[in-house]
Amino acid sequence: MIVVVCLNPALDVTHHVDAVDWGGVNRPRAVQARPGGKGLNVARTLHALGVDVLVLGLAGGITGAGVEAALRERCVPAAFTAVAGETRRTFSVVDGSVAGRGVTAFYEAGPEVGEEELTRFRRGYEQALEGATAVVLSGSLPPGLEAGTYATLIETATAAGVPAVLDTHGEALRRGAAAGAAIVKPNLAELAALAGRPLDLATATAAAGQLRGAQAVVITLGPDGLLAATEDGCWRARPPAAVPGNATGAGDAVAAALAHGLVLGRPWDERLRHAAALGAATAAAPVAGEFRRRDYLGALSAVTVEEVR
Amino acid sequence: MIVVVCLNPALDVTHHVDAVDWGGVNRPRAVQARPGGKGLNVARTLHALGVDVLVLGLAGGITGAGVEAALRERCVPAAFTAVAGETRRTFSVVDGSVAGRGVTAFYEAGPEVGEEELTRFRRGYEQALEGATAVVLSGSLPPGLEAGTYATLIETATAAGVPAVLDTHGEALRRGAAAGAAIVKPNLAELAALAGRPLDLATATAAAGQLRGAQAVVITLGPDGLLAATEDGCWRARPPAAVPGNATGAGDAVAAALAHGLVLGRPWDERLRHAAALGAATAAAPVAGEFRRRDYLGALSAVTVEEVR
Numbered sequence: 081m082i083v084v085v086c087l088n089p090a091l092d093v094t095h096h097v098d099a100v101d102w103g104g105v106n107r108p109r110a111v112q113a114r115p116g117g118k119g120l121n122v123a124r125t126l127h128a129l130g131v132d133v134l135v136l137g138l139a140g141g142i143t144g145a146g147v148e149a150a151l152r153e154r155c156v157p158a159a160f161t162a163v164a165g166e167t168r169r170t171f172s173v174v175d176g177s178v179a180g181r182g183v184t185a186f187y188e189a190g191p192e193v194g195e196e197e198l199t200r201f202r203r204g205y206e207q208a209l210e211g212a213t214a215v216v217l218s219g220s221l222p223p224g225l226e227a228g229t230y231a232t233l234i235e236t237a238t239a240a241g242v243p244a245v246l247d248t249h250g251e252a253l254r255r256g257a258a259a260g261a262a263i264v265k266p267n268l269a270e271l272a273a274l275a276g277r278p279l280d281l282a283t284a285t286a287a288a289g290q291l292r293g294a295q296a297v298v299i300t301l302g303p304d305g306l307l308a309a310t311e312d313g314c315w316r317a318r319p320p321a322a323v324p325g326n327a328t329g330a331g332d333a334v335a336a337a338l339a340h341g342l343v344l345g346r347p348w349d350e351r352l353r354h355a356a357a358l359g360a361a362t363a364a365a366p367v368a369g370e371f372r373r374r375d376y377l378g379a380l381s382a383v384t385v386e387e388v389r
Numbered sequence: 390m391i392v393v394v395c396l397n398p399a400l401d402v403t404h405h406v407d408a409v410d411w412g413g414v415n416r417p418r419a420v421q422a423r424p425g426g427k428g429l430n431v432a433r434t435l436h437a438l439g440v441d442v443l444v445l446g447l448a449g450g451i452t453g454a455g456v457e458a459a460l461r462e463r464c465v466p467a468a469f470t471a472v473a474g475e476t477r478r479t480f481s482v483v484d485g486s487v488a489g490r491g492v493t494a495f496y497e498a499g500p501e502v503g504e505e506e507l508t509r510f511r512r513g514y515e516q517a518l519e520g521a522t523a524v525v526l527s528g529s530l531p532p533g534l535e536a537g538t539y540a541t542l543i544e545t546a547t548a549a550g551v552p553a554v555l556d557t558h559g560e561a562l563r564r565g566a567a568a569g570a571a572i573v574k575p576n577l578a579e580l581a582a583l584a585g586r587p588l589d590l591a592t593a594t595a596a597a598g599q600l601r602g603a604q605a606v607v608i609t610l611g612p613d614g615l616l617a618a619t620e621d622g623c624w625r626a627r628p629p630a631a632v633p634g635n636a637t638g639a640g641d642a643v644a645a646a647l648a649h650g651l652v653l654g655r656p657w658d659e660r661l662r663h664a665a666a667l668g669a670a671t672a673a674a675p676v677a678g679e680f681r682r683r684d685y686l687g688a689l690s691a692v693t694v695e696e697v698r
Binding site: 100 | 402404406409410411412413414415416417420422451452454455458475478480482487491492493494495496497498
C-alpha cells in the first residue's frame with residue numbers, strides 16, 4: 081500500500097462561462113466540483129494504475145466533508161484527520177471567449193492548523209506506515225504548520241523502513257530532502273527558486289545539489305520531460321511531442337509514477353520512462369489527475385531515456 | 390410563526406482580492422461563505438427582528454449541507470427537503486483595486502428538481518402552514534420546477550387561511566399574483582419586464598394592474614423607496630438619503646418587513662414606513678440580510694409616507 085499525505089486538500093470548483101462580464105453578473109454554462117490539491121491528484125493517479133492507496137490528510141468544515149464525499153464517490157480510500165478550520169476551495173473561471181489562456185483562478189489558503197491537530201494526524205500516519213511500501217508527501221502546507229513538518233514525517237517513515245517521495249517547494253522541500261527523502265521532485269522553477277538563480281537544462285543537474293540528503297532528485301521540465309540525478313547516475317527522459325491539454329496534474333502523475341516504480345523496484349531508466357509517459361498522458365487529458373490508458377501506453381513506447389554523464 | 394419558502398437556496402462565497410489578475414492565479418486576502426438566496430435573507434431579517442420563523446426549502450449535496458450548517462450556526466430554524474441535485478453556489482470576487490463597482494459575480498443555476506421531490510416538500514409545507522401566521526415565498530425557482538409552482542403553494546396557503554407574500558419575477562410572479570397572494574413585491578425592473586415597457590414613478594402604479602389577483606402590489610424603487618397599490622389605497626414611502634452599502638438584501642428586508650407588518654396588523658402607512666426603513670438600514674449594512682438596529686430606528690423617524698391619489 082502507498083500512503084499519500086495531503087495536508088492541504090482542496091475542493092476545486094470550475095465555472096465555464098461563455099463570455100465573462102467582469103464587474104457584472106455571470107451565469108455559468110457548466111459547473112464542476114472535484115477533489116483537488118496535488119496529493120489527491122497523486123492518489124487518483126495511483127488508484128487508476130490499480131495501486132492499493134490510502135490518502136491521509138487534514139480536512140475540516142463543509143468543504144472538507146465535500147472533499148471526503150468526492151473521494152468516496154471515486155472509490156479512493158482516505159482517512160482524514162478532522163481539523164477545526166475550513167478546508168480550502170479553489171475557484172477557476174474558464175472564459176469561453178478567450179482562446180487559449182482564458183482561465184482565472186482564485187486559491188484559498190486553507191485552514192489554520194494547530195499543533196494538537198497535527199499530533200492527531202501523526203498518530204494515524206504512524207499506524208498507516210506499518211502497512212506501507214512507500215509514502216508520497218505532496219503539495220503546500222496549510223497555514224500554521226512549520227516548514228519542517230514534511231521533514232519530520234519523512235524521518236518517521238525512514239525510521240519505519242518506508243521510502244518517501246516528496247513533491248513540494250521552498251524551505252519545506254529543502255528540509256524534506258535533508259531529512260533523507262528517497263526521491264524529491266521539484267520542477268525547474270522550484271529548483272531555481274531554491275538555487276537563487278535562473279536555471280536551464282545545462283545547469284539544472286548541478287543545481288540539484290541544493291537538495292542534499294535526498295537519494296534522488298527528479299526535475300520536471302514540463303513538455304521537455306524529466307532530468308534525474310540519482311546515486312546510480314543521471315538520466316534524461318524525453319516524452320513524445322507535447323499535445324494540448326491540462327498540464328496542471330502532469331507533475332502529480334510523475335510523482336505517482338516515481339512512487340510506483342520505486343515500490344516495483346524498476347531500474348531508474350524504466351522508472352523514468354513510465355513517469356514521463358504518465359506525465360505526458362495526464363497533460364493530454366482535460367482533467368487534472370486523469371489520463372487515458374491508450375495515451376499512457378502510446379507514450380511509453382515513444383519516450384526516450386538516455387544516461388547523462 | 391412566519392414560514393419562509395426558499396426553493397433555491399445558495400451558499401454565497403465571496404473572495405476579496407487586492408488587485409485581481411484576470412487570466413492568472415489569485416490568492417484572496419479574505420474569504421466569506423454565507424447562506425444566501427433571497428428567502429434566506431428574508432428569514433435572517435425576520436429572525437433578527439425577533440420573529441418566530443421557519444425556513445422551508447430544498448437542499449442537496451455538500452453545498453446544501455453547508456447552507457443548513459450555516460443557518461444552524463446563525464440559529465435560524467430550517468427544515469429542508471433533501472433533493473438529489475447539488476444546491477447552488479454563488480461566487481463573488483471583490484476587486485480591491487476597483488473603486489465602487491469592483492464586484493464580479495458567478496451564479497450557479499441550482500439543482501434540477503423532480504416532481505417527487507416537490508411532492509415531498511409540499512407535504513412538509515402543508516404541515517407547517519397549520520402553525521403559520523404568514524408565508525413568504527422568495528427568489529427564483531430551481532431548474533425543473535414549472536412557473537406555476539408558487540401559485541399552487543399560494544393557493545394551498547390561502548385555503549389554509551395563511552396570507553402569502555411573494556417576491557419573484559416573470560411568469561412565476563404573474564401566476565402567483567393571480568393565485569391570490571396577499572402582497573407581491575416586484576422591483577421596478579421586474580414590473581417593467583411584465584408590462585413589456587419601460588416604467589417610471591408616474592406610470593408604475595398603473596402597471597401594477599399587470600399583477601391582477603394580488604391584494605396588494607408593493608413596488609421597490611431602490612433608493613427612491615416604495616410605491617404601494619392596495620385595496621385600501623395607494624401610498625408612497627420615501628426613505629432618508631441613500632447611504633453607500635450593499636443594496637443586494639434591501640429588497641429582501643422589505644419583503645420581511647411587509648410580512649411582519651401583515652402579521653402585526655399594522656395599517657398600510659405604518660407597514661410601509663417600517664418596510665422602507667428596514668430596506669434603507671439593510672442597504673447601509675455591508676452584508677446582505679443584516680442591518681444595524683440603530684440604522685433601522687433612525688430611518689423609521691426619517692421615512693415619509695404619503696397617500697397617492
